[in-house]
Amino acid sequence: MRVLRYALGSTIGLMMIAAVYLWWVLLSPFGYEPPEDLAAIPDGESQVFVYGTLTHAPVRWLVYGRAGSPDAAILPGYRKRELDLVAEQGHQVEGLVLNVSEEELAALDRYERLGYRYERVRVQIADGSNVWVYVRL
Template sequence: MDQPTDEPTQLLFSYGTLQHAEVQLDTFGRLINGDDDALPGYTVDYAEIADPRVVDLSGLAVHPIVRATGNPLDKVLGRALWVTDDELDASDEYEVALYRRASVVLASGRAAWVYVSA
């Protein structure tokens, strides 16, 4: 049987508030290591956030949200963050219903999770 691990094994691509130190500390309990990457075939829109907890934590009532365009010339810049399975679950709790988690391939060729428009 697989043992749960505390080692970050999942890549989570962040293009918005999950890059903010205060959001990371509240959501994950630590600052997350990561590096610059891009998400090809997507573009950024913006969505109004109604959840007061998320607005208070991020300091923003409008958050970026990505949607697939299918155009390889489109790309979203962000950071690939190394998280644990538990931290991935915690990020699901942070994101509001406007978002859903999807599996993508980043410009670097690495597989990652990203929150896209639901």
């Protein structure tokens, strides 16, 4: 019985630590301050190509408050390497294109830690559209 209580207590403790970490990273205004030299967020709606965790609806809902209706897309001339994209001819990355508002783009910037872990750059996807993508610094 003691072992069961200890295991349950440890599991709950780990879940609480994970929940606090996710809140801090995804939602907290305290965990991220954009660098001063970053360009302003563009006005209006933006399209963002995502290829990792943001392809999952629950993650998008946690990050910017809705799952949205993303479109499947292909980014030619790149390959995925762990959490990053690497330019490489003859390869392509499958992902999604999100249509996001200015506020949602700011939430994505916070999630990706724009200026610290990633930069947001313009790329052309297979259908010819120019979209944003986060590339590791």
